[in-house]
Amino acid sequence: MRTAQLADASGTGAADLGNVIEVGGLRQKYGDFEAVRGISFTVAKGEIFGLLGTNGAGKTTTMEVLEGFRPATAGTVRVLGLDPVGQHRLLRPRVGIMLQEGGFLGDLTVAETVSLWNGLSEDAGRPVTLVGSTALPGGFNLLGRVRGVDRATMGALELVGLESKARTKVRQLSGGQKRRLDLALAVLSRPEVLFLDEPTTGMDPEARRTTWQVIEDLRAGGTTVLLTTHYLEEAERLADRLAIMHEGHIHTYGTVEEVVAGSGDTIAFRLPGTSWTFGDLPAPDGVTPVLTYADGGTEVAYTVTGGQAELRAHAALRPLLAWADGRGEVLQRLAVRRGTLEDVFMSVVGEGR
């Protein structure tokens, strides 16, 4: 198990030296609308923390506060112990950012874009103007800084599998290839902290897997990553811990194991005939099944929660098998399915309705 701290849900945002990101009681308003409604979490060094949630849950807003693009309406926020807004110039060179939508200069080639960015990174700390994911110091002469395809540029392109596109104009890239270029720019300066807002949106399955490997390699090198994603498989693969947000709140957080353990296991089987009712069936620990009648049979499903996650399906099966033996019945197609992140996600969304 990693040295990750459990998220601080107390709202105190107590400082801890092991934490690279600290968010305590963060609230963010746009006019009268409160997009983030008092969230707290910490991310330890070398940890990948996933922010999941419904559309409009407040993930990007949270990211933007941490990136220093907007001051928090209320609460405390620290990245590497620094205030992202007040100490932006100190923080910027140590942070890599991949925004949800990149804003490239379409007439530059891929290699020129990376070289330009590399040159700009050396100027980090100067006031910057945001152009999508590309931050340009005010009044900067673009072409003066664009060099040929140097080794650092090729290294970054190889990392994301774009080396064959080095001389392609950015506007000719596909959506997924642009995301890869975004990632190359974000990791170019070997940041200590990486903010990735939906990094694999638009990527094909192979590019997604390559990107996951890049992110895992960065973690292995000690980089701390805050990631938002709509892909639950991505969160399961990458996130050491995650939080599920809905309507500005964090509803659940922890390791994938911890989060999923709360959703229970499903024990399902089929009985012949369609005359079965609840009263005919046992209720282990008071749990009643859901019955579905189909094709001349009854599909029975119990969702068991509580107790130790490793043991509860076994405990619930005993009375069910004893009942079947006693009745001379067979539990056809008996299956036990562990809860999934999707189950938890759907229950969070359901609770919020």
Ligand SMILES: Nc1ncnc2c1ncn2[C@@H]1O[C@H](COP(=O)(O)OP(=O)(O)OP(=O)(O)O)[C@@H](O)[C@H]1O
């Ligand atoms: N600049 C803004 N002005 C006003 N409201 C905004 C602004 N940016 C975001 N919002 C609102 O704040 C809420 C949270 O938006 P945010 O982009 O943080 O959500 P998200 O969780 O990243 O969503 P998604 O998964 O769809 O990207 C939404 O209701 C959105 O409409």
